[in-house]
Amino acid sequence: MSDFIASSIAGAAAIILGNPVDVIKVRLQTGARFVGSTTAAFETWTSPFKGAAAPVLGHSALAALLFVGYNRSLEYLESTPYNQPIPHPSLTNVWIAGAVSGLACFVVSAPTEIIKCRAQVYDHRYTSSWKVMGDIWRTTGVRGFYHGGVVTGLRDSIGFGWYFWAYEASKKMMGLESETVTSLVAGGIAGCVTWASIYPLDVIKTRVQTQTQMGMGMGMQGQLLPCAQQQMPLLGVRGVSQGAWEHAKGIYRTEGMRGYFAGFWWCMGRSFFVNAVQWALYEYLMRKLNPARTGSKDETFGPQDQGYNL
Template identity: 45%
Template sequence: MSADFWAGYISGAAGILIGNPLDLLKVRLQAGTPSLTSTPTSYTSQFSSAGSLIRGATAPILGYGALNALLFVTYNRTSTLLNSSTKGAPPNLWTTWLAGAIGGLATWVVSTPTELVKCRAQISSSPTAASSWGITKEILRSKGIRGLYFGGVVTALRDSIGYGFYFWSYELSTRLMMSRMRERGSDTKEAAKVLLCGGFAGVVTWASIFPLDVIKTRVQTQILADSASSPLLGAAVVAEGAERRRLGAVEVARNAYRSEGPGVFFRGLTVCSIRAFIVNAAQWAVYEWIMNELDPGRKIRG
């Protein structure tokens, strides 16, 4: 397979391992976990054992590696196609955003089931019920393959917009940093440039789509009509007396706004931004390093 496939796969898996503890906090804040308040004690209480640090990580490690591989392969191919008429020149920032958005949309087939299983594992209050494989089997048993793609529309929208800004901000920050260094007549360490630009790209990406991610999390973790597991978001069911059903993204967003105000769509953003900087700095560093190892003729971006 191509160098960017393996670079994307390995960097994606590495990012999950690094960022899973903070991702667990983000998901629980977004879903409105009652026991989680904004105090240090309540944050640390979420990690009662070593196993809790990697809760919900199995699905993302397997799925996100494939997702990241698909993302980078699609982005690189699309970017090359869109900029075929300007060979030798830096890619246009608009086509960079568009190529990223197309790459993000292509990941939908992997990201939706991965996010669904991950979020439910992280929200579960029962350690024995938090197995990614156990949750997957339960969904397949009760809902079939379609059950793994619940929340797919809002996930696709989130990924398309988010990854558009992801590659756009990385490209923009790389150019600005290199331009500033040339003006000062100094040379910058390549590793430092990649880490800073990668971290910045991660923060910009999540800031641009965080409300959509909150809605996605709540859509995917709401109570199931025929599930034997404990309710995750009891407020997401319809009025008493009616048949229980899962709500769509618009209904979930409307209910969240009415009950918790506009601030609910930014709950967990601080934790997410810290995680995004660390994870994406590491991901881009791993990606660029592997690309240079597998394709020695290629120069690091910038």
């Protein structure tokens, strides 16, 4: 229960802090570039927070599912009793546990991502996550919330495998005395490693999930940002939903390799900051809520227990 509470709070805090930059990332991924600027412009003062409602609620549930799933999977792989410390887990098991829990998050992440991305690329002052959600429900039902679900599940599984692997490996290599500083630095590194490993998949996912706004009978059709409309659909076939593979080929044909990394550096900066805060807050709350599991690096484990195995 402690990991559920800690991860939910940490996840919500991370999304709130990182949403303005995420708006820029998503708009750049869909081809939104404005004259005189290398990033997507904000139309109003509320634009940096477009699409925040779905991630705040969804990411809290996602983070809880992710961390609880990871902890239980790692306990199983390491043959460790429930709620007991794992001072030196195998990094291979860490990656597998992260990948398994990441794949399970697809149930929450796919609907959250499609609502968030569509809210962020609509060019309409009254657009909100709730209106996008209602629009999807009216036109395509439950199935619409899982549009692009395969590439989303693949992205989450690979990405979260590297997420936990990079976090544990970074903690080992740094060997810092302060638990808070260690969590901040290792969390930031883990976030950057994760996004670097799956960024092209994320670009494809974003294109797939936002393409249906053009000529697909959506209630808010025609409200995309003008520059995003010029970019989508990539294959020039209006009114026809394209799959991930078609978008992958289309990106390469129209933009080359650079197209797979649109908004990459914005994402890197956001990832370091957001994941540093999320991990530090999560570890802090876990130490307060469940000291039996986390223990103290100085009091619970000796130097011989602080290594990791491959």
